[in-house]
Amino acid sequence: MSWISQLKTSRPSLFWRTFLLLCGLLFFSVIGWLQSFRVLSELPYSQGVAQHIVSTVNLTKYALVTADPLYRVDLLKTLAAREGVLISPRDPTDKIFRISSEGYNGLIDQLVKTSLGPDTILATRVNGNDGLWVTFDIDGDTYWLQTKDDVLDPPYGTTWLWWALAAGIASLFGATLLARHVVQPLARLSAFAREISQGKKPEPLPEDATTAEIQAVNVSFNRMVEDLGHMEADRELLLAGVSHDLRTPITRLRLEVELADLPGDSREAMVSDLEQMENIVNQFLAYARRTNEDQVMVNFGEAVTAAIHNARIETDSSVELTASNLPDDIFVMAHPLELSRAIQNLIVNAQRYGRSDDGILRLSMTLTKSPDGRTATLAVADQGKGLPEDQRARVMRPFERGESARSGVTGSGLGLAIVDRIVKRSGGSVELADADPHGLLVLVNFPVLQPSTLKKALKEQDKAAQKLAKEEGLVPPPSMEDKKNS
Structure with missing residues (x-):
């Protein structure tokens, strides 16, 4: 496995690394924003809910105290029917599930007790009945005021979920564009370097990049490739010239050895040395030779x-x-x-x-x-x-x-x-x-x-063979389609 493939398998691509980092940054930014929103809205929301509870209790208590005893039953029915407020006496044996002392509910409980008294009890369930239960006193007797518990729910609803989804999609789209914009010049540079390592001469990198840093890198790489090309050409010319010039004296020496009156062992040793020298020259030519096809x-x-x-x-x-x-x-x-x-x-x-x-x-x-x-x-x-x-x-x-x-x-x-x-x-x-x-x-x-590339290459090969046959005036060879049909 080459060093390039090893790097590919051992590390993620720069695009995905940048994309995931941007997504992580956006995610934690949204989490921080939600936390800030929750903290900043906690006190106003709790004050509003507490004021609503206190006002409901005080108004109900005042209405019951000032109402004519003959109409109190009608008043209780009206409160239950129109306002959803139920009044019932408190019994010491009541099974109470108090409101939570954490978060919004804990702050609401403190604010209500500050206004109605420290003995006030807020509960979310009494004797198995759910709701918002609040105690209050009338002439020394303790009563329960029961109303709907939806006032304790934060006013978020489901609309924010849709807004969050839309913002998330827009953020991912923006992160993709940003990561691609940052990584694309580096990906082009990586492909450029890979082609150079394979002995190919790629197209020059664009020297009109949008950023000064990428432009400087592209210009430097293009100049480096030109210098490498000149060095490669000079080396090929040097090796080819030296190898060509050495062939003539080697051939002449071999001929003279063959014709000279020498002992057999000496002749074979000298011929072996000359053959080895010729093989080295051939290796030089093979290494210097580079096809452009x-x-x-x-x-x-x-x-x-x-x-x-x-x-x-x-x-x-x-x-x-x-x-x-x-x-x-x-x-x-x-x-x-x-x-x-x-x-x-x-x-x-x-x-x-x-x-x-x-x-x-x-x-x-x-x-x-x-x-x-x-x-x-x-x-x-x-x-x-x-x-x-x-x-x-x-x-x-x-x-x-x-x-x-x-x-x-x-x-x-x-x-x-x-x-x-x-x-x-x-x-x-x-x-x-x-x-x-x-x-x-x-x-x-x-x-x-791969099969798709192979099929394309076979088609191009057939076209080239057909074209060559027509130019030479020969019978065109059967194409792939003809072979399949036959």
């Missing part, structure tokens, strides 16, 4: 089979090849020639460094697909001496080799670097591990074309 759909299994055939290791008596599980339904985006070169480099690397103590190369090559079907992995394993873990990262760099004691064979140190460079251009990765029971295991991971 677009990547195309490649059958990974067929590419591996063709590379094995081109390497001619199937008929080599010093190689025991196990090439199993090479399916022909795995497609990747790559350059065909570069992919073949990468696979052959792995084989050559195993031939040089992966032989067992008896000189036999026991090579295993398998191609598998991940459980989610998104990644294809080519595993190339030998049974040589392997490679220490502390050297694996180093040998992936250009012109770096492992310990010479591993096999006694020297090279240019570009084999794995070329493989890594080619694979990264397709968005893949290369990993080195221990083989079982011993040796080196090279894992080449490629992103697999």
